[in-house]
Amino acid sequence: MTDASHDRLARVIRQHAGRLAASLMHVTGGDFATAEDLVQDAVLAALRHWPAEGIPERPDAWLFTVARRRGLDALRREANYRTKLAQVRWPVQPGPDERLRLIFTCCHPALPRSARIALTLRVVCGLTTAQIARAFLTSEATVARRISRAKRKITDAGIPYRIPGDDQLAARLTEVLTVIYLLFNEGYLSTAGTARSRDLTEDAEWLAGLLHGLMPNEPEVAGLLTLIRLHRARAGGRFDPAGGLVLLEDQDRSRWDREAIADATRLLTGAARRRRPGPYQLQAAIVACHAEAERWQDTDWEQILLLYDMLLHLAPSPVTRLHRAIAVRYATGPREALAELDALAGELRDYHLYHATRAELLRRLGRPGEARAADRRALELTANPAEQALLRQRAGLGS
């Protein structure tokens, strides 16, 4: 099977897995663990049959039929579900909110974060346990354990299958966005050199898009979707032909997808009109400043500084202050930026980008010895091969 048809297969499955899960939840009266098992079975069956037989004309009906058959088989002892399941005929029409409920259940804050990501990928995106394990460079057994523990907890602890009430919605939506953002980051930070089988940034974009479709009035959802789209639109310039990481300053901007950047920016403008700014909208606006600059020299650093100040106001964090210090370097100068960085020494001692940024500034200020030491410290602290290569080169350590 070619890569293209593989991608198509994954996309078709993703398109239908969440709907199937939602339908099964409907049928089983909210038995999350059972519905989840049946979806996984159906996805595995599709991955076995479709490559040879081709994708069926109605993939949703096909998946449902398999899940239903398995369900009737597996639920032999549970007459209740069996009867219900036997009575349903495709298409079951889950309401528009059903997948949303599913997402909120998978991302419930009472579950450990790693389990939230794995569950969301399995139930909402239709990934198999093996695919998740490969994407996160971990073992299948670990992922399987995480998922079964989480499912047990959902049942035993009474984690509900519904959209949170108004008093809880904002906080819970933040949790959902965090899951999507972490998923995106995991994909974004992985490099061309690592043998990842799946582009998680694409799954993250799809999930954010789904959520945006389901909650079109939430500007932070649009903000996260914009952020992901802007990053993906610039992906063409991030690596050189050998798979090495290229710094923003040195990227060939003709390889950025200008049309996608313009589309994403329009989405952000629409969200901003709601006048409910939030961390994702602001981060997206910062990335948009970079994305819209024709050349590195055209970057509007003043605007970026302003956006960082707003972001720090809403969501103070030492890492954001580090990024702001980088903007200070270009808006004001390296000496001022270094002073800002020094104030973060305690909090970011173990963060590689703190040391890498410091190295840059020290070199700029004519202190090459200290710069090399900082690069070496950064190198010790990162496990990312592409970042390691870049730092080695800078620290003059060869590769």
Added chain:
Amino acid sequence: MKYVLLFVETEEFAADLDALGPAERERAYERVDEWFAEHADKIRGGAKLRPAETATTVRLDRGEPVIVDGPFVEGKEAVSGYTEIEVADLDEALRMVATWPACPVVEIRPLES
């Protein structure tokens, strides 16, 4: 679903409570009473416990029963009370706990049905 809320005190919380004047302490107890009154329809029982230093722990996994003075976990945090509640699901329990006005940690544990 039924859950038990385990109220957990920290040393810091206990010290802060001790430092309160009589009127302030009275007010703090009132807030707890108000919370119980507000959720009376969901509360099925429970009690405040005497302090951890009154606890006695028996270990039965070492041959003969071993009797030890103190709670089963020594630490800066100790269970100081419990309440059994009956609510629809975990979100409703979380909603209740969000407004709990006293000790700084609450564990929500589902009961086996």
